[in-house]
Amino acid sequence: MLRSLWRSIDRFSFQHFQYVINELQKIKVVDQNNRELVVDLLQSVVEIVTYGYRQDPQIFECFMERQVLADFVRILKISQDSKIEGPLLQYLSIMIQNMDSEHAIFYCVSNGYINNIILHPYKFDGGDLALYYVSFVRAISNKINRDTLCLLVNVQGDAVVSFPFYTEAPRFAQHEEKIIQTAILL
Template sequence: MAEILVWGDQNNPSVFDFFLDKNLFVLFLELLNMKGVPYVKMQLLQCLNIIFENIRNESSLYYFMSNNYINNVITHKYDFSNEEILAYYISFMKTLSFRLSPSTISFFYNEHQEDFPLYSEAIKFFNHKESMVRIAVRTIVLNIFKVERVRAQVCRALTTTSQPHIPCVYHYNTNYPAVNLTLNPKP
Protein backbone atom coordinates (compact mmCIF):
# COMPACT_ATOMS: atom_id res chain seq x y z
CA MET A 1 0.00 0.00 0.00
CA ALA A 2 2.84 2.41 0.83
CA GLU A 3 4.37 2.06 -2.61
CA ILE A 4 1.01 2.75 -4.27
CA LEU A 5 0.45 5.86 -2.15
CA VAL A 6 3.93 7.18 -2.85
CA TRP A 7 3.51 6.52 -6.57
CA GLY A 8 0.11 8.24 -6.51
CA ASP A 9 1.56 11.19 -4.61
CA GLN A 10 4.23 11.64 -7.26
CA ASN A 11 2.37 10.60 -10.42
CA ASN A 12 -1.42 10.47 -10.07
CA PRO A 13 -3.16 12.52 -7.36
CA SER A 14 -6.41 10.55 -7.81
CA VAL A 15 -4.75 7.57 -6.09
CA PHE A 16 -4.09 9.64 -3.00
CA ASP A 17 -7.57 11.19 -3.25
CA PHE A 18 -9.03 7.67 -3.06
CA PHE A 19 -7.01 7.09 0.12
CA LEU A 20 -8.47 10.32 1.54
CA ASP A 21 -12.04 9.55 0.45
CA LYS A 22 -11.95 6.16 2.14
CA ASN A 23 -10.28 7.65 5.24
CA LEU A 24 -7.79 4.80 5.23
CA PHE A 25 -5.55 6.36 7.87
CA VAL A 26 -8.28 5.58 10.40
CA LEU A 27 -8.02 1.95 9.25
CA PHE A 28 -4.27 2.13 9.91
CA LEU A 29 -5.00 3.27 13.45
CA GLU A 30 -7.56 0.47 13.95
CA LEU A 31 -4.99 -2.08 12.78
CA LEU A 32 -2.47 -0.59 15.17
CA ASN A 33 -4.88 -1.11 18.07
CA MET A 34 -5.46 -4.80 17.33
CA LYS A 35 -4.22 -7.02 20.14
CA GLY A 36 -1.77 -9.88 19.68
CA VAL A 37 -0.60 -9.12 16.15
CA PRO A 38 2.95 -7.75 16.34
CA TYR A 39 3.59 -8.56 12.68
CA VAL A 40 0.76 -6.21 11.63
CA LYS A 41 2.21 -3.43 13.80
CA MET A 42 5.65 -3.95 12.27
CA GLN A 43 4.18 -3.81 8.76
CA LEU A 44 2.21 -0.69 9.62
CA LEU A 45 5.28 1.08 11.01
CA GLN A 46 7.27 0.04 7.95
CA CYS A 47 4.48 1.27 5.65
CA LEU A 48 4.28 4.64 7.41
CA ASN A 49 8.05 4.95 7.34
CA ILE A 50 8.07 4.43 3.56
CA ILE A 51 5.27 6.95 3.12
CA PHE A 52 6.92 9.66 5.23
CA GLU A 53 10.30 9.07 3.64
CA ASN A 54 9.00 9.44 0.10
CA ILE A 55 5.90 11.61 0.04
CA ARG A 56 6.53 14.91 -1.75
CA ASN A 57 3.17 16.64 -2.04
CA GLU A 58 2.82 19.03 0.88
CA SER A 59 -0.96 18.59 1.19
CA SER A 60 -0.51 14.80 1.33
CA LEU A 61 2.08 15.20 4.05
CA TYR A 62 -0.22 17.52 5.99
CA TYR A 63 -3.04 14.99 5.76
CA PHE A 64 -0.92 12.30 7.38
CA MET A 65 0.14 14.67 10.12
CA SER A 66 -3.30 16.18 10.77
CA ASN A 67 -6.04 15.23 13.22
CA ASN A 68 -3.43 14.09 15.71
CA TYR A 69 -3.09 10.85 13.70
CA ILE A 70 0.67 10.95 13.79
CA ASN A 71 0.79 11.56 17.53
CA ASN A 72 -1.54 8.58 18.01
CA VAL A 73 0.94 6.39 16.15
CA ILE A 74 3.85 7.83 18.13
CA THR A 75 2.22 7.38 21.55
CA HIS A 76 0.69 3.97 20.90
CA LYS A 77 1.70 1.39 23.53
CA TYR A 78 3.93 -0.98 21.57
CA ASP A 79 5.56 -4.11 22.92
CA PHE A 80 9.14 -2.89 22.89
CA SER A 81 10.39 -6.20 24.25
CA ASN A 82 9.98 -7.25 20.61
CA GLU A 83 13.24 -5.95 19.13
CA GLU A 84 11.81 -5.79 15.60
CA ILE A 85 8.95 -3.54 16.70
CA LEU A 86 11.44 -1.33 18.53
CA ALA A 87 13.65 -1.12 15.42
CA TYR A 88 10.73 -0.17 13.15
CA TYR A 89 9.41 2.32 15.72
CA ILE A 90 12.75 4.09 16.18
CA SER A 91 13.31 4.15 12.42
CA PHE A 92 9.84 5.66 11.94
CA MET A 93 10.49 8.31 14.60
CA LYS A 94 13.81 9.18 12.99
CA THR A 95 12.14 9.55 9.59
CA LEU A 96 9.52 11.84 11.14
CA SER A 97 12.23 13.96 12.71
CA PHE A 98 13.72 14.60 9.27
CA ARG A 99 10.31 15.90 8.11
CA LEU A 100 10.20 18.58 10.81
CA SER A 101 10.11 22.16 9.63
CA PRO A 102 8.56 25.41 10.83
CA SER A 103 5.45 24.54 8.77
CA THR A 104 5.05 20.97 10.12
CA ILE A 105 6.13 21.43 13.72
CA SER A 106 2.64 22.27 14.99
CA PHE A 107 1.39 18.81 13.95
CA PHE A 108 3.70 17.24 16.50
CA TYR A 109 2.73 19.37 19.46
CA ASN A 110 -0.31 18.22 21.42
CA GLU A 111 -1.73 21.42 22.89
CA HIS A 112 -4.39 19.64 24.96
CA GLN A 113 -1.78 17.68 26.87
CA GLU A 114 0.98 20.27 26.44
CA ASP A 115 3.22 17.52 25.15
CA PHE A 116 5.55 17.05 22.22
CA PRO A 117 5.23 13.26 21.67
CA LEU A 118 8.00 12.94 19.10
CA TYR A 119 10.39 14.23 21.74
CA SER A 120 8.84 12.79 24.91
CA GLU A 121 8.58 9.28 23.44
CA ALA A 122 12.02 9.31 21.80
CA ILE A 123 13.79 10.50 24.94
CA LYS A 124 12.58 7.39 26.78
CA PHE A 125 15.19 5.47 24.77
CA PHE A 126 18.03 7.95 25.39
CA ASN A 127 20.00 5.39 27.42
CA HIS A 128 18.86 2.24 25.64
CA LYS A 129 21.23 -0.73 25.75
CA GLU A 130 21.48 -0.88 21.94
CA SER A 131 23.88 1.71 20.54
CA MET A 132 21.92 2.03 17.27
CA VAL A 133 18.81 3.00 19.24
CA ARG A 134 20.76 5.56 21.28
CA ILE A 135 22.27 7.06 18.12
CA ALA A 136 18.86 7.28 16.44
CA VAL A 137 17.35 8.94 19.52
CA ARG A 138 20.11 11.53 19.59
CA THR A 139 19.51 12.21 15.89
CA ILE A 140 15.79 12.62 16.57
CA VAL A 141 16.42 15.04 19.43
CA LEU A 142 18.88 17.11 17.40
CA ASN A 143 16.50 17.23 14.43
CA ILE A 144 13.74 18.43 16.75
CA PHE A 145 15.82 21.17 18.32
CA LYS A 146 17.18 22.48 15.04
CA VAL A 147 13.68 23.71 14.15
CA GLU A 148 13.41 27.25 15.46
CA ARG A 149 9.79 27.20 16.67
CA VAL A 150 10.10 23.96 18.62
CA ARG A 151 12.43 25.06 21.40
CA ALA A 152 9.86 26.91 23.48
CA GLN A 153 7.18 24.26 22.91
CA VAL A 154 9.36 21.39 24.07
CA CYS A 155 10.66 23.30 27.08
CA ARG A 156 7.11 24.24 28.06
CA ALA A 157 5.98 20.63 27.58
CA LEU A 158 8.80 19.40 29.81
CA THR A 159 8.00 21.85 32.59
CA THR A 160 4.21 21.44 32.51
CA THR A 161 3.92 17.74 31.84
CA SER A 162 2.55 15.44 34.48
CA GLN A 163 5.94 13.74 34.40
CA PRO A 164 8.39 16.51 35.28
CA HIS A 165 10.99 13.88 36.18
CA ILE A 166 12.00 13.34 32.53
CA PRO A 167 15.78 13.18 32.94
CA CYS A 168 16.70 15.41 30.04
CA VAL A 169 18.15 18.81 30.67
CA TYR A 170 17.99 21.26 27.80
CA HIS A 171 20.38 24.18 27.59
CA TYR A 172 20.10 26.69 24.81
CA ASN A 173 22.16 29.83 24.44
CA THR A 174 20.52 32.30 22.08
CA ASN A 175 23.91 33.65 21.06
CA TYR A 176 24.87 30.28 19.63
CA PRO A 177 22.61 28.10 17.51
CA ALA A 178 24.14 24.95 18.98
CA VAL A 179 22.07 22.76 21.22
CA ASN A 180 23.62 21.09 24.23
CA LEU A 181 21.70 18.13 25.60
CA THR A 182 22.91 16.36 28.70
CA LEU A 183 21.38 13.59 30.68
CA ASN A 184 20.67 14.07 34.35
CA PRO A 185 21.47 10.75 36.04
CA LYS A 186 19.03 11.41 38.89
CA PRO A 187 15.39 12.11 37.99
Protein backbone atom coordinates in the same frame (compact mmCIF):
# COMPACT_ATOMS: atom_id res chain seq x y z
CA MET B 1 -12.08 -15.78 -25.72
CA LEU B 2 -10.90 -17.10 -22.38
CA ARG B 3 -7.88 -14.86 -22.62
CA SER B 4 -10.03 -11.74 -22.79
CA LEU B 5 -11.70 -12.74 -19.53
CA TRP B 6 -8.35 -13.26 -17.86
CA ARG B 7 -6.96 -9.77 -17.70
CA SER B 8 -4.14 -8.95 -15.44
CA ILE B 9 -4.95 -6.51 -12.69
CA ASP B 10 -2.98 -3.31 -12.64
CA ARG B 11 -2.00 -3.31 -8.99
CA PHE B 12 -1.18 0.39 -9.14
CA SER B 13 -4.54 1.44 -10.54
CA PHE B 14 -7.02 3.64 -8.76
CA GLN B 15 -9.61 0.85 -8.90
CA HIS B 16 -7.27 -1.64 -7.27
CA PHE B 17 -6.40 0.93 -4.60
CA GLN B 18 -10.08 1.34 -3.77
CA TYR B 19 -10.43 -2.44 -3.56
CA VAL B 20 -7.45 -2.71 -1.17
CA ILE B 21 -8.83 0.07 1.04
CA ASN B 22 -12.23 -1.61 1.16
CA GLU B 23 -10.61 -4.90 2.16
CA LEU B 24 -8.56 -3.17 4.85
CA GLN B 25 -11.66 -1.48 6.24
CA LYS B 26 -13.42 -4.84 6.52
CA ILE B 27 -10.85 -6.08 9.03
CA LYS B 28 -12.44 -6.22 12.50
CA VAL B 29 -9.64 -7.93 14.43
CA VAL B 30 -6.03 -8.78 13.70
CA ASP B 31 -4.82 -12.11 15.02
CA GLN B 32 -2.53 -14.91 13.89
CA ASN B 33 -5.19 -16.17 11.46
CA ASN B 34 -5.32 -13.03 9.34
CA ARG B 35 -2.04 -11.32 10.17
CA GLU B 36 -0.45 -12.11 6.80
CA LEU B 37 -3.49 -10.78 4.94
CA VAL B 38 -3.40 -7.54 6.94
CA VAL B 39 0.34 -7.12 6.37
CA ASP B 40 -0.21 -7.66 2.63
CA LEU B 41 -3.02 -5.08 2.59
CA LEU B 42 -0.91 -2.52 4.48
CA GLN B 43 2.00 -3.12 2.14
CA SER B 44 -0.26 -2.73 -0.90
CA VAL B 45 -1.68 0.54 0.42
CA VAL B 46 1.79 1.98 0.95
CA GLU B 47 3.10 0.77 -2.41
CA ILE B 48 0.11 2.20 -4.28
CA VAL B 49 0.16 5.49 -2.37
CA THR B 50 3.90 5.86 -2.91
CA TYR B 51 3.42 5.20 -6.63
CA GLY B 52 0.27 7.30 -6.87
CA TYR B 53 1.84 10.21 -5.04
CA ARG B 54 4.14 10.73 -8.03
CA GLN B 55 2.17 9.21 -10.90
CA ASP B 56 -1.57 9.50 -10.20
CA PRO B 57 -2.80 12.34 -7.98
CA GLN B 58 -6.22 10.70 -7.82
CA ILE B 59 -4.75 7.93 -5.65
CA PHE B 60 -3.30 10.30 -3.06
CA GLU B 61 -6.52 12.31 -3.03
CA CYS B 62 -8.43 9.10 -2.33
CA PHE B 63 -5.92 8.23 0.40
CA MET B 64 -6.68 11.55 2.08
CA GLU B 65 -10.44 11.55 1.49
CA ARG B 66 -10.91 8.01 2.78
CA GLN B 67 -8.63 8.81 5.74
CA VAL B 68 -6.59 5.68 5.29
CA LEU B 69 -4.16 6.70 8.03
CA ALA B 70 -7.10 6.34 10.43
CA ASP B 71 -7.29 2.71 9.31
CA PHE B 72 -3.62 2.24 10.16
CA VAL B 73 -4.32 3.55 13.66
CA ARG B 74 -7.41 1.32 13.88
CA ILE B 75 -5.38 -1.73 12.85
CA LEU B 76 -2.90 -1.02 15.65
CA LYS B 77 -5.74 -0.77 18.17
CA ILE B 78 -7.59 -3.93 17.11
CA SER B 79 -4.48 -6.04 16.78
CA GLN B 80 -4.21 -9.01 19.08
CA ASP B 81 -0.95 -9.90 17.43
CA SER B 82 2.00 -7.62 18.14
CA LYS B 83 3.75 -8.92 15.00
CA ILE B 84 1.68 -6.45 12.97
CA GLU B 85 3.30 -3.41 14.61
CA GLY B 86 6.75 -3.74 13.01
CA PRO B 87 5.55 -4.00 9.41
CA LEU B 88 3.03 -1.22 9.93
CA LEU B 89 5.71 1.15 11.24
CA GLN B 90 8.12 0.07 8.50
CA TYR B 91 5.58 0.70 5.74
CA LEU B 92 4.57 4.08 7.13
CA SER B 93 8.23 5.08 7.35
CA ILE B 94 8.76 4.18 3.71
CA MET B 95 5.66 6.08 2.62
CA ILE B 96 6.57 9.21 4.58
CA GLN B 97 10.19 9.15 3.41
CA ASN B 98 8.95 9.19 -0.19
CA MET B 99 6.75 12.25 0.27
CA ASP B 100 8.20 15.64 -0.41
CA SER B 101 5.29 18.02 -0.81
CA GLU B 102 4.22 20.09 2.14
CA HIS B 103 0.59 19.25 1.33
CA ALA B 104 1.22 15.50 1.73
CA ILE B 105 3.20 15.93 4.94
CA PHE B 106 0.56 18.31 6.28
CA TYR B 107 -2.10 15.66 5.74
CA CYS B 108 -0.02 12.93 7.39
CA VAL B 109 0.66 14.90 10.56
CA SER B 110 -2.81 16.42 10.85
CA ASN B 111 -5.80 14.80 12.54
CA GLY B 112 -3.65 13.26 15.27
CA TYR B 113 -2.89 10.06 13.35
CA ILE B 114 0.86 10.31 13.81
CA ASN B 115 0.48 11.12 17.50
CA ASN B 116 -1.77 8.08 17.94
CA ILE B 117 0.82 5.89 16.23
CA ILE B 118 3.62 7.35 18.35
CA LEU B 119 1.65 6.89 21.58
CA HIS B 120 0.43 3.36 20.87
CA PRO B 121 1.44 1.02 23.73
CA TYR B 122 4.01 -1.06 21.86
CA LYS B 123 5.61 -4.07 23.47
CA PHE B 124 9.31 -3.44 22.95
CA ASP B 125 10.44 -6.88 24.10
CA GLY B 126 13.46 -7.41 21.96
CA GLY B 127 13.30 -8.01 18.26
CA ASP B 128 13.24 -5.28 15.66
CA LEU B 129 10.19 -3.33 16.82
CA ALA B 130 12.24 -0.62 18.54
CA LEU B 131 14.27 -0.15 15.35
CA TYR B 132 11.08 0.21 13.27
CA TYR B 133 9.68 2.67 15.80
CA VAL B 134 12.81 4.80 15.79
CA SER B 135 12.90 4.68 11.99
CA PHE B 136 9.30 5.88 11.92
CA VAL B 137 10.04 8.73 14.32
CA ARG B 138 13.07 9.72 12.25
CA ALA B 139 11.04 9.67 9.03
CA ILE B 140 8.59 12.09 10.62
CA SER B 141 11.32 14.30 12.08
CA ASN B 142 12.95 14.63 8.67
CA LYS B 143 9.71 15.91 7.15
CA ILE B 144 8.34 18.33 9.71
CA ASN B 145 9.00 22.03 9.57
CA ARG B 146 7.86 25.05 11.54
CA ASP B 147 4.47 25.01 9.79
CA THR B 148 3.74 21.34 10.46
CA LEU B 149 5.34 21.01 13.89
CA CYS B 150 2.33 22.61 15.55
CA LEU B 151 0.18 19.74 14.27
CA LEU B 152 2.08 17.27 16.43
CA VAL B 153 1.21 18.91 19.75
CA ASN B 154 -1.92 18.07 21.71
CA VAL B 155 -3.80 21.18 22.74
CA GLN B 156 -6.69 21.76 25.12
CA GLY B 157 -8.09 25.24 24.84
CA ASP B 158 -5.10 27.50 24.40
CA ALA B 159 -2.61 25.33 26.26
CA VAL B 160 -0.27 22.68 24.93
CA VAL B 161 -0.86 19.58 27.06
CA SER B 162 1.57 17.19 25.39
CA PHE B 163 4.03 16.77 22.58
CA PRO B 164 4.24 12.99 22.02
CA PHE B 165 6.89 13.29 19.37
CA TYR B 166 9.23 14.90 21.88
CA THR B 167 8.26 12.89 24.96
CA GLU B 168 8.34 9.40 23.45
CA ALA B 169 11.44 9.45 21.24
CA PRO B 170 13.97 10.29 23.98
CA ARG B 171 13.08 7.03 25.77
CA PHE B 172 15.35 5.34 23.26
CA ALA B 173 18.39 7.52 23.93
CA GLN B 174 19.50 4.99 26.57
CA HIS B 175 18.47 1.88 24.63
CA GLU B 176 20.70 -1.17 24.99
CA GLU B 177 21.36 -1.29 21.24
CA LYS B 178 23.81 1.35 20.07
CA ILE B 179 22.26 1.59 16.62
CA ILE B 180 18.95 2.66 18.16
CA GLN B 181 20.67 5.16 20.47
CA THR B 182 22.52 6.65 17.53
CA ALA B 183 19.44 6.77 15.30
CA ILE B 184 17.32 8.58 17.89
CA LEU B 185 20.03 11.11 18.72
CA LEU B 186 20.75 12.13 15.13
